[in-house]
Amino acid sequence: MAIPPPQGTPRRVHQPETWALRALGAASAEASGALARRMRMHPTDLSAMSHIAASDGRLGPRELSSRLGITPAAMTDVVDRLEAAGHLLRERDTGDRRRVRLVPTESAATEVRGQLRGLLDRLDALTEEFTEGEREAIHRYLQAATEAYHRFATDDG
The missing domain is CATH 1.20.890 (cAMP-dependent Protein Kinase, Chain A)
Structure with missing residues (x-):
């Protein structure tokens, strides 16, 4: 949805590629919702898994809560659900043993690949x-x- 500029501000016309990219983003969000339904996951859980998968094992719960805009306590619930469902593992960071990294399981990756x-x-x-x-x-x-x-x-x- 385009947001109109404030009153009196000249309207900037964006390039067709910019609008096509915005439409692609909307279609991608729609596809993510469909994937979440097919996998019987909450959309927030699927979004969390997408960030985790894209991070190559470098993402921890604190960074993930920031990316998703949810509290650390709510993030703990998400991670607990995903771990219980067999979608991710908590692993200790080899460089900093206090730090936990979130890693998708192979079964979760296989299921997503199959769905997509x-x-x-x-x-x-x-x-x-x-x-x-x-x-x-x-x-x-x-x-x-x-x-x-x-x-x-x-x-x-």
């Missing part, structure tokens, strides 16, 4: 419609857009 196989196959097939040069440009754009989203998420202003 059709979607990922369709996305892979889309790439065949583009030349190698176009694919490189798309890849660069998506990497830069991902970085812009990360900067927005971590920027205080």
Whole structure:
């Protein structure tokens, strides 16, 4: 949903690619909701698992609670649920034994891959419609857009 600018502010027209990326984000959120339903998970739990899977075992409960915008106590409940369901493991950080790292189980990764196989196959097939040069440009754009989203998420202003 586009947010209108304040009264008297000139309206900036964004590029079609920017709007397409926003639409992709909305479609991705819709797909995440469908995945959560199919896996019989709460959307917050699935979001937590997505962050954990993307972190390569470097994410702890405190960082995860910050990313999800929930309290550490609520995060403990999420982690307990995911651990009880066999979706993740708590492991001691080898560099700092006081620190706990959250790691997805292989069974959880296998289940997610199975649920997403059709979607990922369709996305892979889309790439065949583009030349190698176009694919490189798309890849660069998506990497830069991902970085812009990360900067927005971590920027205080």
